[in-house]
Amino acid sequence: MHKVSFIGGGNMAAAIIGGLIASGTQPTDIEVVEVNADARAQLSARFGVVTHTDLSQARLHPLLVLAVKPQSLPEVAAALATRLAGHLVVSIAAGIRVADLARWLGGHARIVRTMPNTPALVRAGISGLYASPGVDADARSQAEAILRAVGGVVWVDDETRLDAVTAVSGSGPAYVFYFIESLEAAGVAQGLPAETARQLALQTFFGAAKLALESGEEPAVLRQRVTSKGGTTERGLAALDAAGVRAGIGQAVEAASRRSAELGDELGRLA
Numbered sequence: 001m002h003k004v005s006f007i008g009g010g011n012m013a014a015a016i017i018g019g020l021i022a023s024g025t026q027p028t029d030i031e032v033v034e035v036n037a038d039a040r041a042q043l044s045a046r047f048g049v050v051t052h053t054d055l056s057q058a059r060l061h062p063l064l065v066l067a068v069k070p071q072s073l074p075e076v077a078a079a080l081a082t083r084l085a086g087h088l089v090v091s092i093a094a095g096i097r098v099a100d101l102a103r104w105l106g107g108h109a110r111i112v113r114t115m116p117n118t119p120a121l122v123r124a125g126i127s128g129l130y131a132s133p134g135v136d137a138d139a140r141s142q143a144e145a146i147l148r149a150v151g152g153v154v155w156v157d158d159e160t161r162l163d164a165v166t167a168v169s170g171s172g173p174a175y176v177f178y179f180i181e182s183l184e185a186a187g188v189a190q191g192l193p194a195e196t197a198r199q200l201a202l203q204t205f206f207g208a209a210k211l212a213l214e215s216g217e218e219p220a221v222l223r224q225r226v227t228s229k230g231g232t233t234e235r236g237l238a239a240l241d242a243a244g245v246r247a248g249i250g251q252a253v254e255a256a257s258r259r260s261a262e263l264g265d266e267l268g269r270l271a
């Protein structure tokens with residue numbers, strides 16, 4: 001793995017950094033520019049990476065990951081513009097389109113736009129990637145390598161699809177945690193000790209996802225195998241349908257996808 005510089009060392013950068021180190025990258029081959037002192041201290045203590053307060057102190061390795069909030073990206077890109085040569089820029093910012101980032105970077109074109117997710121920390125992430133047709137195979141494979149080190153990858157050939165990827169797998173862990181929290185709380189409401197309810201909810205999620213991944217069966221088939229005629233699951237699923245949970249999930253993904261496109265529109269208007 002190449003040496004890599006992260007600009008922004010918050011939640012998502014920390015997840016990727018943790019995964020990279022777990023997969024064998026030397027902490028000293030990773031530098032992070034992070035304005036927040038607490039976040040810097042945590043990154044040093046947790047991972048032993050090199051941290052800097054601002055861009056002017058950074059070496060800027062040939063592989064750069066932009067991991068600041070979308071709203072901070074125009075300013076960060078403007079500060080980077082004069083320092084880029086053959087660098088490969090990997091953006092993880094939700095919504096921000098390659099053409100806009102390239103413009104903010106002063107015309108720099110070696111960019112791969114990606115959408116990872118936080119399970120990268122335990123090397124169980126999944127990332128969507130997009131590169132403009134002009135980006136060479138070497139740049140694509142370097143970007144892929146960094147994300148493959150922390151999980152699976154899928155390429156999309158139409159940039160607008162990254163809005164859907166963001167809504168499904170970028171934001172997705174939050175939906176899953178929401179469901180786990182709800183399942184745990186429901187268990188407690190049924191009289192289980194909190195610790196027991198958490199263990200049941202977590203292992204059920206893990207086990208069901210592992211079964212779906214490893215069996216290769218359709219999730220609907222696996223669901224039917226749990227659902228005995230006239231039994232408990234049938235009643236539970238009917239209650240989920242009656243509460244509109246399936247529709248709610250559809251609406252959540254649609255809203256998140258729309259927000260991704262909206263972020264691109266709002267920030268893309270900036271010069």
Ligand SMILES: NC(=O)C1=CN([C@@H]2O[C@H](COP(=O)(O)OP(=O)(O)OC[C@H]3O[C@@H](n4cnc5c(N)ncnc54)[C@H](OP(=O)(O)O)[C@@H]3O)[C@@H](O)[C@H]2O)C=CC1
Binds near residue numbers: 008033069092094
């Ligand atoms: N969290 C997630 O699950 C995912 C996030 N993303 C994307 O990753 C990016 C980062 O998100 P996330 O990690 O959640 O956000 P965080 O707010 O946790 O991290 C961003 C960090 O960058 C710091 N920062 C702000 N300005 C600068 C600057 N000029 N130079 C260096 N550091 C700076 C922030 O400091 P301060 O807080 O003081 O401003 C903050 O610590 C976003 O663009 C998001 O869309 C993508 C996939 C999933």
Ligand SMILES: O=C(O)[C@@H]1CCC=N1
Binds near residue numbers: 094166170171
């Ligand atoms: O909530 C967000 O905007 C970011 C992008 C995907 C996950 N977190």
